[in-house]
Amino acid sequence: MKTTENISVRKVWEILEGVCDPEVPVLTVIDLGIVRDVKIAKANEEEKIEVVITPTYSGCPAMDVIRMNIRMVLMQHGYNNVQITTILSPAWTTDWMTEAGKQKLKAYGIAPPNPKQQVCHTELFAEDEAVQCPHCNSYNTRRISEFGSTACKALFQCNDCQEPFDYFKCY
Amino acid sequence: MTKDTIYNYTLHLADNALILAQRNSEWCGHGPVLEQDIAITNISLDLLGQARSLYQYAATLMNELNATPLPKGAPIANGEGQAGLATEDSLAYLRDVRAYKNCLLVEQPNGDWAQTILRQFFFSTYQFFLYQQLQRSTDATLAAIAEKSLKEVTYHLRWSSEWVIRLGDGTEESANRLLNALDELWMYTGELFIPASYETAAVEAGAGVDVTALKTHWQQRVNEVFAEAMLTDATAGRESTWMQHGGKEGVHSEHLGYILAEMQYMQRVYPGCEW
Numbered sequence: 001m002k003t004t005e006n007i008s009v010r011k012v013w014e015i016l017e018g019v020c021d022p023e024v025p026v027l028t029v030i031d032l033g034i035v036r037d038v039k040i041a042k043a044n045e046e047e048k049i050e051v052v053i054t055p056t057y058s059g060c061p062a063m064d065v066i067r068m069n070i071r072m073v074l075m076q077h078g079y080n081n082v083q084i085t086t087i088l089s090p091a092w093t094t095d096w097m098t099e100a101g102k103q104k105l106k107a108y109g110i111a112p113p114n115p116k117q118q119v120c121h122t123e124l125f126a127e128d129e130a131v132q133c134p135h136c137n138s139y140n141t142r143r144i145s146e147f148g149s150t151a152c153k154a155l156f157q158c159n160d161c162q163e164p165f166d167y168f169k170c171y
Numbered sequence: 172m173t174k175d176t177i178y179n180y181t182l183h184l185a186d187n188a189l190i191l192a193q194r195n196s197e198w199c200g201h202g203p204v205l206e207q208d209i210a211i212t213n214i215s216l217d218l219l220g221q222a223r224s225l226y227q228y229a230a231t232l233m234n235e236l237n238a239t240p241l242p243k244g245a246p247i248a249n250g251e252g253q254a255g256l257a258t259e260d261s262l263a264y265l266r267d268v269r270a271y272k273n274c275l276l277v278e279q280p281n282g283d284w285a286q287t288i289l290r291q292f293f294f295s296t297y298q299f300f301l302y303q304q305l306q307r308s309t310d311a312t313l314a315a316i317a318e319k320s321l322k323e324v325t326y327h328l329r330w331s332s333e334w335v336i337r338l339g340d341g342t343e344e345s346a347n348r349l350l351n352a353l354d355e356l357w358m359y360t361g362e363l364f365i366p367a368s369y370e371t372a373a374v375e376a377g378a379g380v381d382v383t384a385l386k387t388h389w390q391q392r393v394n395e396v397f398a399e400a401m402l403t404d405a406t407a408g409r410e411s412t413w414m415q416h417g418g419k420e421g422v423h424s425e426h427l428g429y430i431l432a433e434m435q436y437m438q439r440v441y442p443g444c445e446w
Contacts, residue, residue: 089314
């Protein structure tokens with residue numbers, strides 16, 4: 001019994017690999033680390049799936065779409081009884097992003113996040129830890145703005161190849 | 172601890188975040204440069220997200236309080252939505268000005284860039300110390316929201332502090348604009364540290380933060396940033412300033428009514444409309 005449940009849980013995780021972030025479409029919800037848990041309960045011969053997710057940023061407008069897409073993809077695979085639970089604690093961190101996710105981000109032209117403990121502080125005008133240009137790999141880059149096109153990104157420019165780029169900032 | 176206390180306390184935290192988000196969003200498309208237009212609206216979005224989490228929690232509490240929902244069509248000044256049940260939307264869109272519990276600081280007009288920056292700096296500094304404490308609340312939901320939001324507020328605090336320094340230590344004009352902003356806003360900072368009745372009750376229940384104890388931290392941080400901004404003397408002699416208050420108890424400046432008129436217009440005219 002336990003074994004069948006484990007197989008189902010693993011299958012649901014695999015299905016969720018097909019759900020992408022609508023704003024950074026190269027990343028799946030698994031790459032981002034926003035799916036925290038999958039639980040399956042048996043009720044009247046039907047499997048009830050609970051997917052536990054956590055938002056990246058409080059105001060991330062993609063979360064509603066992500067919730068809907070998770071429900072849709074599970075329905076397509078025959079899971080009709082789906083509950084999606086949102087938790088806030090422990091708070092999401094870029095440290096939960098997978099290595100595969102970081103590679104995909106870089107290939108997409110977005111610099112992946114550095115380990116967070118080196119950047120998240122209140123010290124003013126602090127030197128940023130070197131962020132690598134996703135285009136020419138130079139570390140000779142500078143921050144243009146702490147806030148970018150989405151809540152999770154900052155704007156950078158490469159001093160060598162001159163290309164501007166997004167940096168998935170630490171959180 | 173009564174649910175009523177936590178409901179009012181949560182609503183106060185939510186209203187602060189929502190009204191400042193609404194104010195900052197007025198800059199959308201009007202920022203001094205593109206990057207800073209994006210920055211201020213990003214901050215708006217973070218605050219709106221925090222407000223949503225808090226309103227969702229407040230709605231749950233309210234619905235538990237009102238075991239019997241109000242009849243459909245009953246007066247909606249207190250935020251009950253369709254069928255008498257509160258939702259995050261009904262709390263934001265269907266409460267009147269006297270039911271809002273935000274502090275006066277967040278409803279003050281944007282003014283020029285300096286005034287917007289200084290308002291954000293004063294509020295982010297306050298929110299930073301507040302959420303640090305609220306993470307240890309005995310109320311698990313409030314603690315989780317604080318833990319999550321603190322990461323965002325850390326960015327807001329750093330950004331607004333750097334801008335205070337940039338303006339204060341910039342040109343004669345930028346420094347003058349910041350000093351004018353200080354004249355406009357200083358009288359609204361005292362209220363942050365004067366607890367409303369529900370704040371005192373929430374502290375006694377172990378769920379809330381004692382705002383009176385935040386004042387020294389806040390003042391110290393403001394002094395540090397002002398010193399960097401070459402404004403060391405700017406707050407001197409202001410201890411005697413008459414501090415405006417009342418917002419947290421629903422007595423607002425004339426500005427909030429106009430904010431709500433614009434923000435709530437669609438839901439008031441087309442109740443329940445979605446897009």
